[in-house]
Amino acid sequence: MAEEKVSKSAAVKKLQATAEASAYQKAWFADLKKRVEAGEDFAYLNADVPLEVLRAMDIPFVVNQWWAAICGAKRMTRKYFGLLRDAGYRDDLCSYCATAFAESLDPDDHKIDPETGKELGPWGGLPTPTIAITRLTCDCQSKIFELFAKNHGADFYVIENTIARKAPLNWFELDEDRWEELYDEDRLDAAVWELKELIKFLEHKTGKTFDMNKFKEVMELINEQEGWYKKLRDLIAECHPVPVTVVDTINAVMQAQWQRGTRWAADHARRLYEEVKALVDKGEAAVPNEKYRLMWLGRGIWTDFAFYQRFEQKYGAVFIWTMYLAMGADAYIRNHVEKDPLRALAARYIGMEDFLHMPPWNSQWYIQQAKQNDIDGVVYMVPENCMQAVEGSYFIKKALEEKGYPVLIFKADPVDERKWNAETMGGLVDKFIETRVIPNKDSKEKEK
Amino acid sequence: MTIRQCALDCEAFAQLKHIYENREEIPAKMRADGVKVIGKLGCDVPDELIIAGGMLPVQIYADPEKELKETNVYLEYAFDPMVRAQFEKIVDGTYAGQIDALAISNSTDVLIRIYLYLRELHRVEPDKAIPEVEFIDWLFTRKPMHEARNELIAKIFWETAERWAGRNITEGEFFEAAKLCNDNKAALRRMQALRCEGRISGCEALVIIGAGFFMEKAAHTELVNTVADAAAQWPVIDAPKVFFTGSNQEDTSLYEMIENAGLLIASEDHDWGARVYDRDVNLDFTPVRGLADCYMLREFSGKKAFVSQRVAALNREVTQTGAEGVIFYTNQYEEAASWDYPSQKESLEAAGRRTFGLFKMLWPCDRNEGLADAFAGLAKSMKGGTD
Numbered sequence: 001m002a003e004e005k006v007s008k009s010a011a012v013k014k015l016q017a018t019a020e021a022s023a024y025q026k027a028w029f030a031d032l033k034k035r036v037e038a039g040e041d042f043a044y045l046n047a048d049v050p051l052e053v054l055r056a057m058d059i060p061f062v063v064n065q066w067w068a069a070i071c072g073a074k075r076m077t078r079k080y081f082g083l084l085r086d087a088g089y090r091d092d093l094c095s096y097c098a099t100a101f102a103e104s105l106d107p108d109d110h111k112i113d114p115e116t117g118k119e120l121g122p123w124g125g126l127p128t129p130t131i132a133i134t135r136l137t138c139d140c141q142s143k144i145f146e147l148f149a150k151n152h153g154a155d156f157y158v159i160e161n162t163i164a165r166k167a168p169l170n171w172f173e174l175d176e177d178r179w180e181e182l183y184d185e186d187r188l189d190a191a192v193w194e195l196k197e198l199i200k201f202l203e204h205k206t207g208k209t210f211d212m213n214k215f216k217e218v219m220e221l222i223n224e225q226e227g228w229y230k231k232l233r234d235l236i237a238e239c240h241p242v243p244v245t246v247v248d249t250i251n252a253v254m255q256a257q258w259q260r261g262t263r264w265a266a267d268h269a270r271r272l273y274e275e276v277k278a279l280v281d282k283g284e285a286a287v288p289n290e291k292y293r294l295m296w297l298g299r300g301i302w303t304d305f306a307f308y309q310r311f312e313q314k315y316g317a318v319f320i321w322t323m324y325l326a327m328g329a330d331a332y333i334r335n336h337v338e339k340d341p342l343r344a345l346a347a348r349y350i351g352m353e354d355f356l357h358m359p360p361w362n363s364q365w366y367i368q369q370a371k372q373n374d375i376d377g378v379v380y381m382v383p384e385n386c387m388q389a390v391e392g393s394y395f396i397k398k399a400l401e402e403k404g405y406p407v408l409i410f411k412a413d414p415v416d417e418r419k420w421n422a423e424t425m426g427g428l429v430d431k432f433i434e435t436r437v438i439p440n441k442d443s444k445e446k447e448k
Numbered sequence: 449m450t451i452r453q454c455a456l457d458c459e460a461f462a463q464l465k466h467i468y469e470n471r472e473e474i475p476a477k478m479r480a481d482g483v484k485v486i487g488k489l490g491c492d493v494p495d496e497l498i499i500a501g502g503m504l505p506v507q508i509y510a511d512p513e514k515e516l517k518e519t520n521v522y523l524e525y526a527f528d529p530m531v532r533a534q535f536e537k538i539v540d541g542t543y544a545g546q547i548d549a550l551a552i553s554n555s556t557d558v559l560i561r562i563y564l565y566l567r568e569l570h571r572v573e574p575d576k577a578i579p580e581v582e583f584i585d586w587l588f589t590r591k592p593m594h595e596a597r598n599e600l601i602a603k604i605f606w607e608t609a610e611r612w613a614g615r616n617i618t619e620g621e622f623f624e625a626a627k628l629c630n631d632n633k634a635a636l637r638r639m640q641a642l643r644c645e646g647r648i649s650g651c652e653a654l655v656i657i658g659a660g661f662f663m664e665k666a667a668h669t670e671l672v673n674t675v676a677d678a679a680a681q682w683p684v685i686d687a688p689k690v691f692f693t694g695s696n697q698e699d700t701s702l703y704e705m706i707e708n709a710g711l712l713i714a715s716e717d718h719d720w721g722a723r724v725y726d727r728d729v730n731l732d733f734t735p736v737r738g739l740a741d742c743y744m745l746r747e748f749s750g751k752k753a754f755v756s757q758r759v760a761a762l763n764r765e766v767t768q769t770g771a772e773g774v775i776f777y778t779n780q781y782e783e784a785a786s787w788d789y790p791s792q793k794e795s796l797e798a799a800g801r802r803t804f805g806l807f808k809m810l811w812p813c814d815r816n817e818g819l820a821d822a823f824a825g826l827a828k829s830m831k832g833g834t835d
């Protein structure tokens with residue numbers, strides 16, 4: 001996702017699918033701008049909003065977290081947080097979610113530098129949205145979205161959030177087919193009602209009609225796409241050494257994930273799988289001297305992808321797992337959509353945050369994934385300033401370590417380069433590999 | 449100023465102050481007499497149902513002196529310091545000896561996390577002395593479906609209260625308890641009117657309100673009414689009136705600092721102050737409807753409302769109070785209200801009110817250097833001097 005600066009930094013990526021996704025994303029964004037300029041409604045969504053509804057209604061949209069990553073990769077953070085400060089806001093809060101609001105304070109966002117002829121805003125700046133939608137999954141998000149909507153003159157819409165009373169440990173075994181067992185029934189009922197309200201709002205606002213057949217098609221395309229991610233995740237998990245690392249998969253998957261529900265995204269997922277499979281068939285390894293397989297927990301470091309590769313030469317330590325591919329593999333598929341398409345979507349979107357941020361769902365899934373991927377060590381980035389991402393790091397660490405996976409926890413910010421120090425963080429990971437990962441693996445091998 | 453001699457000379461106030469300062473005394477006695485004591489974390493736990501079940505609701509509070517041995521193990525740094533200290537008492541066994549169960553409302557995101565952590569602790573470390581925990585998951589956006597769902601949430605908590613009480617709770621018992629609570633709020637509103645006249649200081653008000661968290665409602669109502677009768681004759685405090693918005697104040701230390709500087713806190717919007725008597729349960733509704741209506745439609749809180757709602761709410765509250773200025777004060781890691789502040793400040797200043805913002809404050813307040821001087825400067829400038 002953070003492809004621009006990432007490729008200019010030392011991160012080395014090799015997949016055609018990644019480049020293809022970046023090119024598609026650029027073309028798609030250019031087209032979106034044209035549609036907005038032509039007067040179409042344009043929605044700005046938080047990542048946990050059920051975008052499938054907008055996809056089915058052909059309402060153009062951009063996802064907040066994707067856009068924050070673009071802005072982060074374009075090194076806009078410093079400027080944006082200066083703008084926040086000047087407007088009287090704190091500049092040390094919610095960097096991930098507040099980036100677009102900060103951008104909305106930038107008078108130069110859509111301007112061209114008269115000297116260089118370059119666009120001043122990231123990708124020429126965010127087109128002016130007419131709709132801003134978020135969910136109430138934390139105390140700050142609705143406030144930020146409302147401020148953002150006000151600055152753009154957009155309609156502000158929120159979707160409620162409910163907390164799971166029932167929390168079966170094996171969500172990843174239940175969510176695809178047995179979601180009625182996974183969730184409290186009343187939470188699903190409420191979520192379906194929220195979807196119906198959202199549809200009403202969008203129909204009213206845009207004049208477009210929600211077509212259930214089109215919606216089913218979108219849901220099926222998503223199942224197809226995520227099915228390829230499942231195959232890809234399983235393929236990577238069983239390969240020793242792995243054919244690709246997280247630097248390859250994060251961008252390739254994330255960009256297509258925001259396009260989910262389109263034919264392009266489903267096909268892209270297939271091509272991604274096929275490309276990696278071809279590497280496997282040729283016996284190619286991402287890091288031929290792979291010795292230690294690392295898992296990355298937390299949001300990606302959009303400002304410094306090269307960080308993930310720092311440990312390959314020195315130790316043969318390879319980051320092979322992030323949530324980005326694995327969530328696609330395990331969290332999105334909902335079979336038998338035709339029975340009740342809206343309920344199937346409800347069963348997807350209400351779990352998304354909880355799978356990642358709610359103990360015990362997150363810790364149990366990480367254990368299962370560490371096992372499947374034959375992980376030797378876990379590096380866990382806890383964001384500095386996000387209550388939503390406060391997700392029970394104690395329980396996650398305890399659960400993984402009890403199963404024999406050493407865990408390093410450190411604090412950082414995924415988009416704020418001001419708070420990122422690759423040397424310090426790299427030093428922590430070096431030490432972790434030397435003092436925990438290597439001895440742990442050695443002793444496991446001796447036991448064998 | 450703070451707590452004046454006229455208040456201390458009032459027998460009813462002295463009793464409230466004693467209870468406020470000895471918060472375990474009445475609950476421990478009642479527990480020894482066989483009454484179940486239910487801890488509440490968050491400001492949206494319905495007292496009405498706990499009381500209807502013959503139990504005593506008590507508010508969980510922090511001990512600023514306590515070392516956070518357990519908390520530092522379990523909680524990340526992003527939890528605000530007061531919640532951290534509350535958590536310590538829940539997980540270190542203190543509350544296990546004082547309450548029979550704990551009800552947590554989703555009044556802020558932080559409390560949702562606390563609930564999830566306690567639930568997980570019960571699962572992974574079952575030997576820890578932590579009371580049984582129940583969560584109350586209100587929706588605060590105001591749509592018809594959300595009201596219907598809130599009625600379901602009220603029903604679920606009703607069943608929990610029955611389980612804790614060990615018996616059914618009848619509608620009659622509910623209405624009786626709801627009336628007790630409404631009467632209590634009415635008495636506190638009488639007291640609030642006297643605050644606005646300047647007859648009761650902010651510190652005195654915190655004591656009067658806060659004592660109610662640790663005693664029976666009827667007894668509290670009686671004492672509050674007696675204090676209100678007496679306070680009508682107390683001298684009017686001659687100081688610029690301010691409204692306090694922000695972090696909960698579980699004790700009077702910050703208010704003392706502000707009022708000693710020469711200001712009068714005429715009202716506030718936090719959970720240990722005027723928010724307690726914000727809205728009644730409508731006794732003409734069905735019980736669950738009345739509960740949903742009361743807890744969903746209270747004035748917009750700093751944590752669960754949009755910026756525009758918070759701007760309007762603060763304007764309304766400040767106008768009602770007649771305050772000349774507003775102190776914004778939030779503790780470190782209590783971030784949500786920071787997003788409201790610039791718009792609130794602009795709106796208040798446009799109406800000619802002074803604003804004074806303090807954020808990322810250390811807790812307890814005496815850890816902040818120069819704070820008393822800052823308030824003295826504010827007081828001086830509000831009195832017409834230069835700060």
Ligand code: SF4
Pocket residue numbers: 093094095096097098138139140141144385386387388389
């Ligand atoms: S608390 Fe986290 S999820 Fe919420 S707005 Fe801030 S950064 Fe975003």
